[in-house]
Amino acid sequence: xxxxxxxTHLNPNSFTKAVVNEVEKISNDIxxxxxxxxxxxxxxxPVLEFSDIEYSFMDGEAPTDVKHYQxxxxxxxxxxxxxxxxxxxxxxxxxxxxxxxxAHGYAYTYDENGPKGLLNDKSVQLIxxxxxxxxxxxxxxxxxxxxxxxDDGVFGFCGMESKVTFFGNISLSTDEERKQHLDSVKNLVx
Ligand SMILES: Cc1cc2nc3c(=O)[nH]c(=O)nc-3n(C[C@H](O)[C@H](O)[C@H](O)COP(=O)(O)O)c2cc1C
Numbered sequence: 001x002x003x004x005x006x007x008t009h010l011n012p013n014s015f016t017k018a019v020v021n022e023v024e025k026i027s028n029d030i031x032x033x034x035x036x037x038x039x040x041x042x043x044x045x046p047v048l049e050f051s052d053i054e055y056s057f058m059d060g061e062a063p064t065d066v067k068h069y070q071x072x073x074x075x076x077x078x079x080x081x082x083x084x085x086x087x088x089x090x091x092x093x094x095x096x097x098x099x100x101x102x103a104h105g106y107a108y109t110y111d112e113n114g115p116k117g118l119l120n121d122k123s124v125q126l127i128x129x130x131x132x133x134x135x136x137x138x139x140x141x142x143x144x145x146x147x148x149x150x151d152d153g154v155f156g157f158c159g160m161e162s163k164v165t166f167f168g169n170i171s172l173s174t175d176e177e178r179k180q181h182l183d184s185v186k187n188l189v190x
Contacts, residue, residue: 001190003032004076008039008083008093015129015170015178019082022185023127027080030189035072039093044069046096056103069101078123078190079160084170085130088142098154107158117159124155124162125188134168 005023009016020036027034039046045065054060062070073079083090102108108117128146130137137143147164155162165188167181 001032002075002077003027003034003189004037004072004079005034006037006039006079006081006094006097008091008097010040014084015167015181016082016084018178018182019127019129019167019185022182023080023082023189026186026189032078032189035075037069037072039097044093044097046093046100048096048099052100052103056105062103062106063100066100066103069097070103070106073101073119073122076122078125080189081124081126083126083128085128085132085146085166088146090128102154102158115157117157120159122160123190124160125190126150126162126164127167127185127188128164129167129170131171132168134166137166137168 005020005027007016007020009020011017024034024036049063051060051063052066055062055066081094083094086092089095107119108115110116134143143166150164151162169177170181173181
């Protein structure tokens with residue numbers, strides 16, 4: 001399988017990067033063709049510019065960086081996103097990646113029935129690391145809200161099936177708890 005890992009973190013010693021390393025290792029062990037996009041490492045520009053709008057809604061050319069990432073997504077059969085939860089949401093870097101790369105005409109279009117996803121041949125796994133324990137985020141309804149936006153608002157909108165896993169309490173977790181999370185990654189790589 002062609003497996004693309006997309007992650008966003010500025011710290012190479014972060015738990016997020018440790019999860020990425022584990023996903024990559026297991027993916028390679030299974031025999032998947034594996035590629036990684038490191039948005040901070042690439043210095044991706046997450047700000048939607050007028051040129052992006054010209055491209056997606058006015059028959060313009062795709063900006064070179066957008067085309068580069070779309071080619072990687074087109075290649076992939078399965079995509080794993082790994083990121084830390086910041087203010088109840090994905091980091092702005094990843095939000096900007098979706099704004100720019102999952103463009104109208106590429107990831108979705110409109111027909112007589114309304115919006116229509118164009119990436120139906122792909123599945124998505126998201127691993128979200130959070131400071132709060134899972135119980136807190138679940139009881140407050142935040143986990144369900146996030147899943148709704150991720151599933152219906154973003155990836156489902158583009159035709160993709162998505163599955164979300166939360167690794168909670170990362171800020172205060174012990175080495176043993178982090179190891180347990182990392183050990184469980186093998187159950188998440190399809
Ligand atoms: C700007 C910022 C905002 C954050 N917002 C949240 C939040 O809304 N909910 C939460 O549970 N944790 C929040 N955190 C904690 C991070 O999710 C936590 O530091 C991260 O999961 C730890 O993993 P890492 O080592 O990969 O950064 C926030 C951290 C930062 C830096």
